[in-house]
Amino acid sequence: MADNATVIEVDNVCFAYNGQEVLHNVSFEIRERALVAVVGPNGGGKTTLLKLLLGQLTPRYGTIRVFGGAPEAARTRVGYVPQAAPFDPRFPVSVRETVLMGRVGRNRLGIYGREDRAAAGRALERVGLTDFGKRAFAELSGGERQRVLIAQALAGGSELLLLDEPVANVDPEHSGRMYALFKELTAEVTVMMVSHNLSVVTGHATHVLCVNHTAGLHALGEVASSTFTAAFGGYLTAIRHDTSCQVLDPSASMHVPHHGEPVNSHP
Secondary structure (H helix, E strand, C coil), X not given: CCCCCEEEEEEEEEEEECCEEEEEEEEEEEECCXXXXXXXXXXXXXXXXXXXXXXCCCCCEEEEEECCECXXXXXXXXXXXXXXXXXXXXXXXXHHHHHHHHHHHHCCCCCCCHHHHHHHHHHHHHCCCHHHCCCEHHHCXXXXXXXXXXXXXXXXXXCEEEEECCCCCCCHHHHHHHHHHHHHHCCXXXXXXXXXXXXXXXXXXXXXXXXXXXXXXXXXXXXXXXXXXXXXXXXXXXXXXXXXXXXXXXXXXXXXXXXXXXXXXXX
């Protein structure tokens, strides 16, 4: 990872809504092809951070650079998938048409050509939905819709995917497949996703970004996934965030350590 180019640089960023500070002195750097799990409490600033990276919000202090420039300048290179995309189930749009919408920014005439259709086909294949092109988007399950929206971002040529709780409305079986997909996608793109599931940390992510008004980025080399499993077993799945980033099971808890700090359980 050390030789990979830097995709995101956040330097001493502060942001406030109506004078109420949400993020304070946030700094971190993410390199290409990383899979970053963003964890933290509700109201801790996770979604605000994603909006800052998208250029939808502007920091009060500090700087953000995406692909070396201002976030708004990199927007065509960034794909965003919300927790639940609003749509009218009565609107008759197919899966292929939904994916083709990701090509709008690359087609000034508004007419999809052979290249656009080929890109949509490759994106559907990438997310395992090759045979779903003609199906109605409204008829899909929650997990299938999320995969279609990811295909939409890939069809548009996104090099960075920002996913806001992408499996929040997906059953456990399919969420596991989704996480495996995100890991596979890092062969081509950088993925940053908000999640509350420890399996992301222990089985898939390369880094964990703990966000609770400030932020700390931890490489999985610092917090070995095998350590979590060996110490607490496979049932450890909940994440709690107080002033530090903490992980809990029903009978024990620990915090995600900083570099060089041992992993210890405590009452």
